[in-house]
Amino acid sequence: MTDVLFPVMSEADGATGVIVTWFVDSGDEVTPTTLIAEVAVDKVDAEVYPPTSGVITLLVEESTQTRQGAVIAQVT
Amino acid sequence: MTSTLSNKQSLVLAVEPQAGRRKLSTAKAMQEAISQRMARDESVFVMGEDVGAYGGIFSSTTGLLDRFGPERIRDTPISESAFIGLGIGAAVEGMRPIVELMFADFFGVCMDQIYNHMAKIHYESGGNVRVPMVLMMAAGGGYSDGAQHSQCLWGTFAHLPGMKVVVPSNPYDAKGLMTAAIESDDPVVFVFHKGVMGLGWMAKNDRSVGAVPEDEYVVPIGKARVAREGTDVTIVTISLSVHHSLDVAEKLASEGISVEVIDLRSLVPLDRETIVRSVSKTGRLIVVDEDYQSFGLSGEVIAVVAEHDPTLLKRVSRVCVPDVPIPYAHELEYAVLPTPARIEAAVRDAVAK
Numbered sequence: 001m002t003d004v005l006f007p008v009m010s011e012a013d014g015a016t017g018v019i020v021t022w023f024v025d026s027g028d029e030v031t032p033t034t035l036i037a038e039v040a041v042d043k044v045d046a047e048v049y050p051p052t053s054g055v056i057t058l059l060v061e062e063s064t065q066t067r068q069g070a071v072i073a074q075v076t
Numbered sequence: 077m078t079s080t081l082s083n084k085q086s087l088v089l090a091v092e093p094q095a096g097r098r099k100l101s102t103a104k105a106m107q108e109a110i111s112q113r114m115a116r117d118e119s120v121f122v123m124g125e126d127v128g129a130y131g132g133i134f135s136s137t138t139g140l141l142d143r144f145g146p147e148r149i150r151d152t153p154i155s156e157s158a159f160i161g162l163g164i165g166a167a168v169e170g171m172r173p174i175v176e177l178m179f180a181d182f183f184g185v186c187m188d189q190i191y192n193h194m195a196k197i198h199y200e201s202g203g204n205v206r207v208p209m210v211l212m213m214a215a216g217g218g219y220s221d222g223a224q225h226s227q228c229l230w231g232t233f234a235h236l237p238g239m240k241v242v243v244p245s246n247p248y249d250a251k252g253l254m255t256a257a258i259e260s261d262d263p264v265v266f267v268f269h270k271g272v273m274g275l276g277w278m279a280k281n282d283r284s285v286g287a288v289p290e291d292e293y294v295v296p297i298g299k300a301r302v303a304r305e306g307t308d309v310t311i312v313t314i315s316l317s318v319h320h321s322l323d324v325a326e327k328l329a330s331e332g333i334s335v336e337v338i339d340l341r342s343l344v345p346l347d348r349e350t351i352v353r354s355v356s357k358t359g360r361l362i363v364v365d366e367d368y369q370s371f372g373l374s375g376e377v378i379a380v381v382a383e384h385d386p387t388l389l390k391r392v393s394r395v396c397v398p399d400v401p402i403p404y405a406h407e408l409e410y411a412v413l414p415t416p417a418r419i420e421a422a423v424r425d426a427v428a429k
Contacts, residue, residue, distance in 0.1 A: 021276070023098075028097075035098075
């Protein structure tokens with residue numbers, strides 16, 4: 001099982017952001033080239049790709065305030 | 077004229093391709109269309125205010141500067157008349173420019189270039205000079221940006237001959253229509269409502285994210301889409317109002333009211349056949365348009381049916397912005413926008429009689 005982390009986008013300690021959009025659902029097959037999410041911290045957006053291939057399970061809902069570095073999904 | 081005919085043959089398919097499973101937002105679908113076309117056709121480039129490092133203020137060009145560099149993704153000064161004129165010049169010389177006006181509202185400072193030059197050179201040259209240019213712009217309100225940054229105005233462009241006017245409502249159409257617009261040898265005004273882009277900082281309808289084929293494809297310009305089939309009443313609409321109309325149709329289906337929703341996808345050419353076919357079936361027509369009510373798309377759609385056969389129409393109404401500037405105050409703005417509540421009331425009224 002591999003964790004997918006909320007990317008670190010701000011130098012501020014404990015900075016939080018939101019998942020703007022999940023482009024996949026739990027149970028979907030993903031690879032490292034699958035765009036799985038778009039996240040935002042302060043108005044800056046970033047794309048998230050999984051570190052490995054497998055079946056994804058989403059752990060955080062869209063629009064929920066989430067700490068940078070937190071686990072947002074798992075790939076098995 | 078630089079030709080990309082060899083590509084075109086592989087782009088235009090007899091039927092629109094299956095969407096597949098991969099999902100994108102409308103903004104990312106537009107970016108992908110531009111990026112794939114630029115990769116295959118060196119004559120395509122992008123120009124406009126903040127299209128480079130900023131990626132377009134509504135994310136229409138995010139990431140393109142990194143991939144293609146400043147020669148082909150060109151930031152311009154605030155000089156709309158000059159850079160639209162520059163785009164026209166490049167187009168008549170064989171390039172395929174994509175020029176962004178930013179807000180549709182800004183057309184006032186550059187309209188001579190748009191409607192006297194971009195739209196008329198083909199006609200005035202007896203068809204000898206083509207202007208294969210895309211003029212893209214953001215439209216629409218709902219986020220308190222005031223009267224000068226919230227207008228739709230697609231009806232204004234559609235009123236003036238010589239331009240195609242394309243207005244996608246979802247990621248699939250946005251990619252296919254953008255590819256078609258770039259490939260068109262005629263000038264295409266490509267209007268994207270900010271509310272369909274899937275941006276995090278705006279109210280987001282789930283319909284702004286959807287399945288999009290990974291390969292290039294074309295959605296033909298001028299062909300409406302039956303977004304939902306129904307039998308009691310026809311809603312003819314476009315852009316963000318498609319989302320609202322589909323939400324209303326889903327809600328009312330549980331009460332046994334069957335609403336057909338037609339997504340026009342373009343104003344010019346207007347798919348009159350699909351409008352007439354639907355109203356022939358339902359006999360009730362509601363036009364939902366976020367543009368101003370008078371002298372625009374809504375009246376034109378009703379005229380299409382009336383000219384074809386006025387006896388088709390048992391009921392007809394429209395849900396548009398009344399002829400006032402878009403208010404800044406949230407409550408006032410939502411009082412004039414074609415909200416789901418107003419659409420629902422119009423449908424109930426139509427089927428009650």
